[in-house]
Amino acid sequence: MCGKLGEKHLKRLVEVVGEQNVFIQPKAIEDYTHDMAEYEAVPAVVVRPEREEQVAEVVQLASEANIPVVARGAGSSLTGAAISQGGIVIDTRRMDKVVSIDTVNWYVDVQPGISLEDLNRQLKPHGFFFPPDPASSYICTVGGAIAEGSGGLRCVKYGTMKDWVLAVRVVLANGKVTKFGEALSKNRAGYDLVHLMVGSEGTLGVVTEAWLKIIPIPSAKTKRFLVTFDDWQSTGEVIKKLRSSRILPNLFEFLDRDNIHALNEKLGMSYDEAEATLLVDVDEKEVPLVEGIFRECGALKIMAARDAEEEEAFYQARSMAYLAVKSLATGIQVEDVSLPIDKLGDYLKLVKRVAAKYGLQIPVNGHAGDGNVHPTILFEKSDPKSRDSANLAFEEICRWAISMGGSVTGEHGVGIQKPKFMREQMLAHDGEEALRLMKEVKNLFDPNSIMNPGKYVEAA
Template identity: 45%
Template sequence: MEEQLRELGLEFTKEVREDFVNFRADPLAVVYPRSEEDVIKLVNFAREKKIPIVPWGAGTSLTGAVACKGCILVDMRYMSSILEINEVDWYARVQPGVNLGKLNEELSKRGFFFPPDPASFFLCTVGGAVANSSGGMRGVRYGTFREWVLALRVVLSSGEVIRVGEPLRKNRAGYDLVHLFVGSEGTLGIITEVWLRIIPTPRQRLVALVGYVSSLDSVAGIIIDMRRSGILPEIAEYVDDEVIRALNEHLNAGLRKSGGGILLLRVDEPDSERMREILRRWGVEAEVLNDEEWERMYSLRSQSALALKASAESMYVEDIVVPVSRLVEAVRRLRDLERKYNVRMPVIAHIGDGNLHPNILLERSEDADKIFDEVARLAVELGGSVSGEHGIGIQKAKVMGEQITSHSGKRVLEIMNGIKRLIDPESIMNPGKYVELAYEINRSEERRSSS
């Protein structure tokens, strides 16, 4: 195979990689395309040889979405050009290997802004974030990548290139194929170009607040009161005391503990006094942060998972969403699971939109999958989702299937699997994961129950 890749003019290495939570990719080769033409050549080669092909952005995946053995891993790092920033039609056209943090640096020079900000924004690539429909701290106001992708160029498993969507804010022509590929985790094709919606840098004055709270229960109550009051924050984030300890230990954060952690808020100036009054009702006297203090707290929050991982022998990063109205119940049930399994489960959360990241810390991994699935099922039972932004990969396929069949019905899972078969009939695009795996698990369980 190496000789054939050379004949195709493709750069490659042979190496084993791991994602952020140590899911392993052991490929036949890691290939580095530099153009869409390179991707087409590689896909045609993989299809002819029936070799699975898995795109790789920056390796910040958390669910095994890039895990594979005997695949071709497609590292998109060299397709990293910002092709166009349109200041009239308000879009940025970029290649998938563009670093998200650098994109916003370039946009800010022109007075523009791309809101989605995954915690790994300083590491992750646009292509990976689109394929995963990543979220972030500003998601409570601006949503996830799904709301900000206008159009895509994608190489299909047939080697054909399609463009879906239009670089327009309004477009009602045909089925919405853009959002079929956004969040598809590389299972339908390889993204080679992205049109992202951008907006002018917001000019309204924002007030940053930090509150040291007594418990996660009280945080849930504060957020529910905030929503009832009609306050839409730009950011509403939470980290508990154990995360604070990790930040202090590994990043010299110098944060104080309060017994319940930190609530970090950024609201429009006219809402700031009402927000402080809500906090006071819950016994929290919030501190107002200046710009420098805010940037530091924002950076620490972004690095919370890294700090926590550095302090843990084994860490399983959960990602669930519950209706905000059921946050209190979700929090109590998480604490029940901690006691049931006698594990530590420190919480990092985009608390403002009900997106919780309980981090399961274990010395031994034998109960990991069981605990992980119970946390996900908790969300499903409360009318939520098994993932808000981290995706599914191999880790959550089973519980995703349970969510879809219980909330929407088995037919919906069948339709999703039919889409995979239609677009990737040879099943070479990141196979054995996501919808495909969820469907197979569901079928296997049906056969077992009927036998």
């Protein structure tokens, strides 16, 4: 049973972080009542600590009073992971400093509230960068990206957050602080608790500092293309041919007609509205081979970016697609399935069939290079029939992915959106014991279930 936040707790929170950093009024907490897929819940209080000791004191108070506590970065989660009903929300964005940049050992030591874009802005003058780049990098925080195990556009080449975190400091559910991992290229001392924190969705502890690998900004010349096709079969063939030709693009993204239409209509862009569009970025020496593959697979139009400005415009089209599509409807459910890459073309056709079956619009975009698809189900929020159809379509889309050997989430995580489907996936793929162990891990870290309770593994 959860406790309730009382006057004495509020007084204590004010003592810990200062009155100006404790919010309870509806208007002041409005921004914290939803995430960016419009999952909603109303927290009892929002606090904005500046230092790790303050986070530890807040969590300790939550532990003593048995009140839920949810760490929050930018709230750009798409699965309801960053919201709390009646709990304490810890907004980490005042903890936004780069502590140090080590250009010999190639890591950066940062606080959790810095955005990925700001981190890269600070690394650039040193000639380094941090590769994981969710399309939300302009706002999403290091802590949120670690907790979500986020991916992004460059992950086809560089992997996701799990490949870039060396060590973290964490406030545990009992308010104690510990460090997992070392800022070293190699470290084999003990179980890998660093990677347990990556993708833990705020359910095991609050990350208060992170040591992240960095690498030099690549010097190879690259070329960026937008290529259109009139069917998904051809798009699937391009994906297979690039991979079997051992081409590893720097970016390899796709958008359907609905996404391009939304970008044109809502954000004033003017791209061709073809059935399928690929965004591909490769090293310049690979251009002849890659252009040949586009043509062989029946490309309608091959547009090569003429300069850095156009390269950025192509990138922005892909990264703004979710926001453009979101503005088309009152209700939205965005999925995030991950599939064997050779099944991508078949799956995309299937999503369109599901859309037709339920009379819904389901724009799709995603990361072609790592088999990660984002079907975005649009529905009318005030119409129960439309909402039911969206739920049925969502279920079908998840179940198709599971039956094709895929995962219900490649990067957005589980939150409150899909514990049921995570469970189905694990049971279907021989993971029953793994799920049991995960639940025990949660119980070991957080026996009273105060850390982002009722979500993810606990709810699966």
